[in-house]
Amino acid sequence: MDDKTARGNRLGLLLVGLALMALSALVIARGAGAFPQAVASARGPLVDAQTRAAFARYDPWLWWVVAAAAIVLALFGLRWLLVQGRSRRLSGIRLDGGPAGITEVDAHSVTDAAAAEAGSHPSIIGATAAMTGTSEHPAVRMRVAIVEDAPMSAVREQLSGVVIPHMRQTLETERIPAVARVSLGDAPHPRRTVT
Numbered sequence: 001m002d003d004k005t006a007r008g009n010r011l012g013l014l015l016v017g018l019a020l021m022a023l024s025a026l027v028i029a030r031g032a033g034a035f036p037q038a039v040a041s042a043r044g045p046l047v048d049a050q051t052r053a054a055f056a057r058y059d060p061w062l063w064w065v066v067a068a069a070a071i072v073l074a075l076f077g078l079r080w081l082l083v084q085g086r087s088r089r090l091s092g093i094r095l096d097g098g099p100a101g102i103t104e105v106d107a108h109s110v111t112d113a114a115a116a117e118a119g120s121h122p123s124i125i126g127a128t129a130a131m132t133g134t135s136e137h138p139a140v141r142m143r144v145a146i147v148e149d150a151p152m153s154a155v156r157e158q159l160s161g162v163v164i165p166h167m168r169q170t171l172e173t174e175r176i177p178a179v180a181r182v183s184l185g186d187a188p189h190p191r192r193t194v195t
Helices: 003-031 049-057 061-083 107-119 152-171
Strands: 092-098 101-106 124-133 138-147 178-185
Touching: 003 061, 092 107, 101 107, 107 124, 107 138, 107 152, 138 152, 152 178
Parallel strands: 138 178
Antiparallel strands: 092 101, 124 138
8 A cells, every 4th residue: 555545545534533522412402301302302212203204305305315325435444445556656667768768777677686686685584575656766664574583783784785785776766765674583494304
């Protein structure tokens, strides 16, 4: 999920939360008798004869409006569901383009090489990487699993001193923003073969 999708999710959850808080406050106020009893009696049913009469008065076009609103809500929900899978991962990075041709690097090859190079350090159990951003401004996101007793300085030196400089050299750029998520794991047990 990219940053734009995450921001949209937070905004949507904020609006839904505020709406639910307002509705619950109205329900609590009605139950506590805060409204005039002639308008909303705390002891009376929620759907009384006046409410039923109001719905009957606007029949049948009211139900068409309700159906249209339900369809719009369903379309918003479907769009939200489809957006959840959107990511800004790059598949290729254009290095050079001109009359002689275009030079493009496969981003998966670069990230696979970076993950393998990160994993070559004895403290790193495994690593994955993905390129994000645009061809003009690529960035890398890495997930690194390290052994529990590994010194973070050694892992940081492997990433910032070896892996990222090699990526910058490959992509012919001075700067690649990088984010590494580090998790701890158990050291792999050496395999012993008995013959």
